[in-house]
Amino acid sequence: MLKILKPDTMVKSIYSISPEDFIRKKIFGLILDIDNTLVATHIKKPDANxxxxxxxLKESGIKVIIVSNAKKERVEEFCKPLDIEYVYKALKPLSRGFILALKKMDLPRENVAIVGDQLFTDVLGGNLSKIHTILIKPIDLNEPFLIRLKRILEKPFLYNKQYEDKL
Ligand SMILES: [Mg+2]
Known part of the structure; x- marks a missing residue:
């Protein structure tokens, strides 16, 4: 497996990771993807959970920011009820969005993790920017054509790898 496409951790759902788990790993900042990491792609707003x-997370002192490749309206509408900062049209895997996020959080990259569902954007981008990567099992595999194509390309790199129940 190509090292640059290898996540540091694979977890079934973000909800399996408690704020204490992050703190134990010295992760004090999270860069989150939206689509298929936090909600299915067609869901416009965050639910109560x-x-x-x-x-x-915030009450535990963990800083949270969204870095998404989605359009402004999608990201803005989603983040409003969460009251968190965001970077839209981030062009992941390019590092620009992650660097902006690190700056906004004012944390060293050693204390930050990227949480996402895609190898070629979230994990590759995190590894290129030397940030800890957590790959989440995609919430909904009923995805647009281009993403389904990427899933096929991801397969050889995920072969034999398991999503864990916790961090
Ligand atoms: Mg995603």
């Missing part, structure tokens, strides 16, 4: 999860 997600709102309280993000709130719990």
């Amino acid at each position: 997600l709102i309280s999860y993000i709130k719990a």
Whole structure:
């Protein structure tokens, strides 16, 4: 497996990771993807579970920011109820969005993790920017054609790898 496409951790769902788990790993900042990491692609707004999860992270002192390749309207509408900062049209895997996020959080990259569902954007981007990567099992595999194509290309790199129940 190409090292640059290897996530540091693979977890079934972000909800399996508690704020304490992140703190134990010295992760004090999270760069989150939206689509298929936090909600299915067609879901426009965060649900009550997600709102309280993000709130719990923030109350534990963990900084949270969204870095998404999606359009402004999508990201803005989604982030508003969560009251968190965001970078839209981030062009992941390019590092620009991640660097902006690190700056906004004012944390060294050693204390930050990227959480996402795609190898060629989230994981590759995180590894190129030397940030800890957590790959989440995609929420909904009923995805647009181009993403389904990427899933096929991801397969050889995920072969034999398991999503864990916790961090
Ligand atoms: Mg995604």
